[in-house]
Amino acid sequence: MRLVVGTNFDDKLIDELKKYPVRYIFGSKTKTLTGHGRASFVLPQVDEERLKEHIQIAHDAGIKFLYTMNTATLNGKEYSQKFLESLKKEIDSLVNLGVDGFIVAMPFLVHFIKNEYPDVEISISSFSRVYNIREFEEYVNMGADTIILHEDDNRNFSLLSSLSKYRNKVDIELILNNSCLWGCPYRRTHDIISSVTSQSDSEVNVWFEYPILFCATDVRNDLANIIRMRWIRPEDLRHYEELGIDRFKIASRNKKTDWIIRAVKAYSQGRYEGNLLDIVSYPQGRAVPAVMKKINGPKDYDVLTQVYVDNTKFPPNWLSYFKYNSCETRSCEECRYCDIIAEKVITVQGKPLSEISLPKIKPPIELIPRFSKDASNEGNKDH
Template identity: 40%
Template sequence: MRLEVGTNFDNELFNQIKGLPVSVIYGKLTEDIVGGGRPSLALPRVDIEKIKRHIELAHENGIEFNYLLNAACLDNLELTAEMNSEIIKLLDLLNELKVDWVTVTIPYLIELVKKRLPNVKVSVSAFANVDSIQKAKHYERLGVDEITIPESYNRNFKFLKELRKNVNIDIRLIATNDCLLSCPFQHFHPIYQSHASQSGHVSGGFAFDYCLLRCTYERLKDPSQFIKSGWIRPEDLEVYEEMGYDNFKLTERLKKTDQIVKMVKAYSERKWNGNLAEILNVRMSEEDYGLPNFEYIDKPEFADFGKMSRTFRFLFKNKVYIDNNKLSGFINFFKDNDINCLQRNCDDCQYCKKTADKAIKIDNEQYDVDIKEFKQLFNEINTGAFFKKEEKVMKWQNDVKEIFDKMMELKPEFIREVSSKTILADAEEIARKRNSNEVSVEDIIEANFNSTPKEIHPIMIGSLQNLGLNVDKYIEQ
């Protein structure tokens, strides 16, 4: 078994995964001319020196590094003189950094990489949607070293057997994604993500992830979508190894180190007791992820920053418990019956629905609240109200503003400016929800806790108490 793992560029990661079957880690700069599969908003802050040292440490630990060039769209500029020159500069930089792999989506870039970096191995991204033997053979003829197939094919065992029999290069399966089965956004979403991570793009990294919002909503409405996703349980890896698949990609590189390590250990040990969602790419809590780069959405010419920062939190409404112990034998239905989910009507089949009824728990009270908020959000987007500036100006009394300023002085300097904008906007929204046009001290306290990771809450409680503020309701009993 080989695991290819997304890195958050925390060098401590190597100590935590030492001795585990990790063959490759993958990642990229926060932004570059090509872009990749995640918006800069959500990526770790990485410059050239940091990535250089990280690659050196990977090699010292016997792990290869895969740099992501997996943008699905370059605005038709890839075959223009200026863009071609910029891409070549980036490839030359990757050569200097001694990357072992690059992951590519656009066929032309594969040819360019093979010509410019003959010693670097090429992996074809899942964004290329290699869903047939004909496509796989084409990329094999181009000289690539690895193909990642779309996760919607992970349970199509007839296809997997034929693919493995007819293609000689390495094939990688994504084990931890929670994408919708045969996702209707699978073409649009990679294009959005590509542009949202490209330096010099007209959007400037602005990222309004409609696709992720919509699929989060779809899962809330129908929890069986969590089961339909093409994930592979740690216990089921051997089913794929028996067919000749031993290379598994683990996402998500946006997570904190402890969450990445938890996932890697589960797959290394081929066992997980508890909530399967914890080791999949199911966004349940902001606490599990690194701080977003909110400066990318601080663009008033595009949308109100306060609305954007609040919308970001909608992505973490997947409050679900998937009992992994109740999924034992789940995969056999697909394996033993040669099921092709892409050619079946889920309404007739009902297998995943029945499994979800048995294995999934959700908070029904919170569910009703979340559904209502999502409907309101989509209505604002679809009517254009989301993009209109607030006409109602909120009032801030001097004493409240003074307390707010003192709170912000407690924030680390490197996040102070963004935190100030986020908390201010959230406090005003809290005031609006209680039908007031004036922000109170309680509003800014609540907004402060909303935007601060829970592990920091005990420290923050002491700091706010030192300011003479009542934070008793935030003290865990």
């Protein structure tokens, strides 16, 4: 097992990570020239000096550092010679600071970095949304060292089995603990908002990513969506290791150190006895209720804070179902396998799902302007 862990730039985190099979940590400065895969307002403040210190501490612990440059868009700045010159200086500076590799999502950045530094490791971000073997091959041919698959691939065992033949050419990495919706229609928008709000010249001045509100609405309306998410339980890693996949990512850049260590320990040991939501990202139940409270919004999402997914109650071979059934070609409403599992493992305030009946709601899109940091200033001007 090789773990790739998002860092919160707490040096104490690295002291703990040394105890586990962590080979890489990843992160970036808070706002960057290109932008990256996390909105800047959910991350710690990291400047060049802090980055340099943290990289050195990681290296002293035998852990490599990957720099996230995984923006989903450069907003057309690729056409600017001035931007390209700034980009080269940025990459030169990061390599000199000791960065071991880059996580990128855009083919342009793959080529740009490889042209300048052919021996630097390049990981293809999940923001590239590699979803089939042809896309995978394209990135292999570009010279990628690692390809982080789309989260939706995690239960597509037919695809994973087909990709295993490339293991002598490229590393395959799976994300363990994201709680994105299966087949999420909001993902592209979310990727772009995260990217734009993390760019140093961005004029988008917000404090919350509204696609998470849409996502939380879907989860609130059907709690079986939690089971449909493509997280991987610690106990189920064996299914992937049997295919020769042993490199796994823990998403945690915006988490506290204790939270990160809990997740790393669980996956390293291959077991977790407790609420599965304690080791997956789950912003639907953590961020959204808090945001609604902050803006005096509806209390409809409070129920998501009361959800308990008992990780000990999953049937031992529950994941094997996905080896013989195609979620890509079969409707969830027709299949209902995840609904059956949800009934076994999910409770709300101690009550089984069969006793929970919630009226359907729509996302309160009229609240979106209130997520702007400029909203209060605009309100003051009106008065």
